[in-house]
Amino acid sequence: MLSGFFEITGGRSLKGAIKIQGAKNSALPILAATVLVDGEAELRNCPRLSDVDATVNILKHFGCRVSRQGHTLRVDSRGINDTPIPDRLMHEMRSSIIFLGAVLGRFGQAVLSAPGGCDIGLRPIDLHLDAMRAFGAQITESHGRICCTCAQGLRGTDITLAFPSVGATENIMLAAVTAAGKTTVCNAAREPEITDLADFLNTCGARITGAGSGEMVIEGVPALHGGQHAVIPDRIVAGSYLAAAAATGGEITVQNVNPSHLSTVLPVFRDAGCKIDVQAADISLRAPMRPRAVKYIRTMPYPGFPTDLQAPVSAFLCVAEGTSVISETIFENRYKHAAGLNRLGADIRVDGRTAIIEGVPRLTGAAVESPDLRGGFALVLAGLAAEGVTRVGGIRHVERGYEDICGALTSLGAAIVKIDGT
Ligand code: UD1
Numbered sequence: 303m304l305s306g307f308f309e310i311t312g313g314r315s316l317k318g319a320i321k322i323q324g325a326k327n328s329a330l331p332i333l334a335a336t337v338l339v340d341g342e343a344e345l346r347n348c349p350r351l352s353d354v355d356a357t358v359n360i361l362k363h364f365g366c367r368v369s370r371q372g373h374t375l376r377v378d379s380r381g382i383n384d385t386p387i388p389d390r391l392m393h394e395m396r397s398s399i400i401f402l403g404a405v406l407g408r409f410g411q412a413v414l415s416a417p418g419g420c421d422i423g424l425r426p427i428d429l430h431l432d433a434m435r436a437f438g439a440q441i442t443e444s445h446g447r448i449c450c451t452c453a454q455g456l457r458g459t460d461i462t463l464a465f466p467s468v469g470a471t472e473n474i475m476l477a478a479v480t481a482a483g484k485t486t487v488c489n490a491a492r493e494p495e496i497t498d499l500a501d502f503l504n505t506c507g508a509r510i511t512g513a514g515s516g517e518m519v520i521e522g523v524p525a526l527h528g529g530q531h532a533v534i535p536d537r538i539v540a541g542s543y544l545a546a547a548a549a550t551g552g553e554i555t556v557q558n559v560n561p562s563h564l565s566t567v568l569p570v571f572r573d574a575g576c577k578i579d580v581q582a583a584d585i586s587l588r589a590p591m592r593p594r595a596v597k598y599i600r601t602m603p604y605p606g607f608p609t610d611l612q613a614p615v616s617a618f619l620c621v622a623e624g625t626s627v628i629s630e631t632i633f634e635n636r637y638k639h640a641a642g643l644n645r646l647g648a649d650i651r652v653d654g655r656t657a658i659i660e661g662v663p664r665l666t667g668a669a670v671e672s673p674d675l676r677g678g679f680a681l682v683l684a685g686l687a688a689e690g691v692t693r694v695g696g697i698r699h700v701e702r703g704y705e706d707i708c709g710a711l712t713s714l715g716a717a718i719v720k721i722d723g724t
Contacts, residue, residue, distance in 0.1 A: 306723035307695040308708065310685035312667060315589075316552035316714040322540045322559050323349040323705045324373065324533035328498040330400060331472040332533065333357045335499065336377040337364060337404040338480055339506050341528025348375045348533055353702045356394035360387055360401060384409035389446075399427055400469060402450065403476030406439060411451040429470035433461050437477050437485075458483030458522050466491040466516065466603045472499055478520035479508040487518040493604040494563045498534045505529035537563040538610040539704060540585065542679050545611070546711070548576050548589045549618035549687040554714055555586040566607050570596055570615060574622060595624030595661050601632050610676050613639045617680035620648035621687050622661040630655045639677030642670035646684050646692065664689055672696035675703045682707070686716055 324347035334357065336343045348354060350373070358368050358375070365382040368375060387401065392415045405412035431441050431448070437456040442449045458481045461474055471491040478485035490496065492514050500513030506529040509521035540559045547554040548571055561568070561580045568578050568585070574593040579586040596619060601609040609632035619626040620643055630636050637657050640650040645668045649660040667690030672678025678700035685692030694700075697720065700707060708720050 306697055306721050307693045308682055308685070308697055308700075309719050309721055310667075310682065310692045310694065311717035312665070312686050312688040312690065312692060314686070314715055314717060315550045316543075316547045316554050316686070316711070316716060318714045319555040319557055320543060320710050320713060321557045322535045322543075323347075325349075325495060325498070325536040325538075326351055326353055326703050327468070327493075327536075327538070328495040328533045329354055330357050331476070331495070331499050332502045332531065333361060333375070333377065334400045334404045335476055335503060336361065336366065336379050337382070337401065337408050338476065339377070339379045339526045339528055341380060341506075341526075342376055342378045343502075343506065343528055344530040345375045345377070346373065346530070346532040347535075348373050349536065349705045351702060351705055352698065356391065359394070360391050363387060363391060382408075384411065386413035387415070389415045399430060400472055400476070402430060402434065403473035406434060406437075406450050406452060407456060407477050407480045410453060410455060411449075413450075414448045415446050427469075429463060429465065429467045430473045433470055433474045434477060436461050437481055456481035458485040458520070460486045460488075462488040463490060465489075468493050468495065471496055475499060475503065475510065475518070475520060478522060479503050479510065480525060481522040483522055485520040485522070487520070488516070490516055490518045491603060492516050494534055494537065494560070502529070502531040505531050534563075535559045535583075537567075538608060538676070540564065541567050541608070541611045542614045542676075542683070542704070543710070543714075544571060544585065544587050545614040545618045546683045546686055547587050547714075548574060548593050549621055549683055551589050551591050552714070553586075553588045555584050557584050559583055559585055561585055566605055567611060570599060570607070574618070592663075593618060593622040595619060595622040595626040595659070598627050598629070600629040603632070609633055609636060612636060613676040613680035614683055616640070616650070616657060616659060617643060617683040618687070619659045620650065620662065620684060621665060622659075624661055626659040626661070628657045628659065630657070636677075638673030639680040642673070642677070642681045643684050645670050646681075646688050648684065666690055667692040669693040670695070672699040675699050679704060679707075682711075682718070686711070686718070
């Protein structure tokens, strides 16, 4: 599919301040959760992204009435219908699997097709399906379709996750909130987006305690009512723009963020020689002329270094002085951006889950293709730091997660234009 490209004239330092959008990875499961609400949910700070549009299309498919005013979405889920989600809507994004727990909870059955989304590894859904079985659901899979039924209704249960999967934890929460009785979750994901989902659900009458701690207890309630909620700031977008400033010798402030969500990310920028200043909801970064290499970064579940920032941070380390080593422990195929970065003159060697980045003094513009969402941003970032003109294709990947990326970067002094596909 052609989706146009970004044309970037590199070599300009980013300078200025930008407001950070609401978190995509919070907005999507919260929107899925509105299927469980017997009333109207109002979500503020909801980013304008193609993944949000895809989620809204699925909600409309169920008969939810959805309206948007700026960054506020209203979803009225009264009187909605149980109809299978068509493949075309499911394939638009990986996280449509997040509808599983909510749909099963509301209708007692759910028919989904195998999830789409970024091609960054196998991304199995075994933990999701095992959890739904624990709630009493019967699951059959054939021809890429997953059929879950639970005619008697879901029953609360005790679940220990083998890995703290973000999506599986969200699905468990969505199934548990209106299940009969109590659910406990051990080794739950602790990401801020999990806490945000719990806050939204509790606003609507759910009874969830322990979100963010790894041990959650959910007392089922008969139904959820409407409520209002503001989505948390996007820590990955904030970290991405900080990395872009670090790569270009820039000086920027990201506003409307929660600095505690970046507690293992900011030390990486400090190690690289950037000056970081945190004031309430603002983080300012002043980069040196050339950053230093960072010896070792290992991606980990939250509060560890986020896998979603591995690609943007790898890109800024390409122009650092010295050798950096990155170990990707979450996804097995998340270095697809390395080939594009090397086309721009970077020196990255990938060996399994390890990437060795020998910093080079300069990158030079080239035509490259976004492999996935964060990898696409990494290429844009490298183009900003490179001499000459860089064209980054496959921008539909990048636009899944970064709201008005051209506008944001232009406001920081970058020379970037979007050329639409034909
Ligand atoms: C979410 C985020 C994504 C982020 C990831 C890890 C959303 C929409 N996406 O993805 O941006 O990179 O968390 O922070 O919130 N796994 C299994 N079986 C399962 C589920 C997962 O083996 O049933 C494995 C995956 O293959 C992967 C690891 O667990 O290796 C992490 O996946 P998970 O935490 O589930 O990520 P997502 O929820 O897909």
